[in-house]
Amino acid sequence: MLTKVIFASCLVFWINYFAVILAEDPNMTRALELMSEVPLIDGHNDLPWQFRKKFNNELNKVDLHTLETTHTNIPKIKQGRLGAQFWSAYVPCETQDKDAVRQTLEQIDVVHRMCQKYPETFMFATSSKDIMDAFSMNKTASLIGVEGGHSIDSSLGTLRMMYQLGVRYLTLTHSCNTPWADNWLVDTGSEPSQHNGLSPFGKQLIVEMNRLGMLIDLAHVTVTVMNQVLDMSEAPVIFSHSSAYSICPHxxxxPDDVLRRVNETRGIVMVNFYNDYVTCSKTAKLKDVADHFDHIKKVAGASIIGFGGDYDGVTRVPEGLEDVSKVPGLVAELLRRGWTDEEVKAALGNNLLRVLAEVEKVRDSLKAKTPDDVPIPYDEVKNPCRTSIGYANTGDLHSLSTLVILLAAALQACVTA
Known part of the structure; x- marks a missing residue:
């Protein structure tokens, strides 16, 4: 009798065991395996802005282990296997010509302090090597991207200082024109073009970003700016949080022609999860985001794709991608759709690591080049909050320097054409 009981118990155990095995999603299992081999690198997360809005950057009032009013906290980061994150140092366009630089510096500071407060989770990072070092220690590499050219107040010196503080990309515009670049709203017809893309100073800025080794982020700019930068940048560019226009015409x-140019110039498009950019409506599902991945791969190859969730910067995210913990489900969906292991690993992090390494290589090749110290013409930035100190008798020199910059850009375009 005892033997029969033992046999029956064993039978029940093995039936339950195999039921669990069969119930497991092999694609999710493989997704998690791949995410243990290559860091998931996300191009854009606005958690620092939530610190500003909810706590006025008083991190002593925040516990990221228990914070539940954001898309991002430490348990969600761990569950989502987030290997590296570009945290956005964003301030609104209303700060332009006012206190944009101060507020941006405070956002940079809050990222540094977040890493200092939670050293067991975050490691501040500024390079491709740092990302892999953090990954080897099971920490989330934390990089900074400044979202919006208004944050530098048309100053190359400010750009350089932000680089020294760890900023590794600048989104050229947000949702307003700067004195040197047009933003995406120009393409909607709701705002006029002020520069036909980039002004002469805007082109100086691109050259200086190449010299510094700062990623040029083309999310939020007009198509004209996209193409101008692709024409002149010596380094690959990124779209830190943008999706495919052919799937959602926002x-x-x-657009597809730009996707192909990104492939030709070895850049990356990091897919945004905001419903309005995914389906052009207020609702979306995980599969709709995967459609953008599929389309970009079809048009320009898996080598230009990345993840750019835009968590904590948007109000609507897809069903199945409610917060940062859910991203492995998207990776599993790509595998379910026939993506190879190598394609998935490219999108997870290898593409961004390659782009960042190539930007660093261009920087190193330009070490002998001196910093550009020619300021934007005062007439292009004159406003009641700005003084003209230092501008006396520099107009002729600036015009000559600008001419040299434009001639160099024209020659570069001819070489690459």
Missing amino acids: KRNV
């Missing part, structure tokens, strides 16, 4: 997304 002007924040990237």
Whole structure:
């Protein structure tokens, strides 16, 4: 009798065991395996802005282990296997010509302090090597991207200082024109073009970003700016949080001809999860985001794709991608759709690591080049909050320097054409 009981118990155990095995999603299992081999690198997360809005950057009032009013906290980061994150140092366009630089510096500071407060989770990072070092220690590499050219107040010196503080990309515009670049709203017709893309100073800025080794982020700019930068940048560019225009014809997304140019110039488009950019409606599902991945791969190859969730910067995210913990489900969906292991690993992090390494290589090749110290013409930035100190008798020199910059850009375009 005892033998029969033992046999029956064993039978029940093995039936339950195999039921669990069969119930497991092999694609999710493989997704998690791949995410243990290559870091998931996300191009854009606005958690620092939530610190500003909810707590006025008083991190002593925040516990990221228990914070539940955001898309992002430490348990969600761990569950989502987030290997590296570009945290957005964003301040609104209303700060332009006012206190944009101060507020941006405070956002940079809050990212540094977040890493200092939670050293067991975050490691501040500024390079491709740092990302892999953090990954080897099971920490989330934390990089900074400044979202919006208004944050530098048309100053190359400010750009350089932000780089020294760890900023590794600048989104050229947000949702307003700067004195040197047009933003995406120009393409909607709701705002006039002020520069036909980039002004002469805007082109100086691109050259200086190449010299510094700062990623040029083309999310939020017009198609004209996209093409101008692709023509002149010596380094690959990124779209930190943009999707495919052919799937959702929103002007924040990237048209197919630009996708192909990103492939030709070895850049990356990091897919945004905001419903309005995914389906051009208020609702979306995980599969709709995967459609953008599929389309970009079909048009320009898996080598230009990345993840750019835009968590904590948007109000609507897809069903199945409610917060940062859910991203492995998207990776599993790509595998379910026939993506190879190598394609998935490219999108997870290898593409961004390659782009960042190539930007660093261009920087190193330009070490002998001196910093550009020619300021934007005062007439282009004159406003009641700005003084003209230092501008006396520099107009002729600036015009000559600008001419040299434009001639160099024209020659570069001819070489690459």
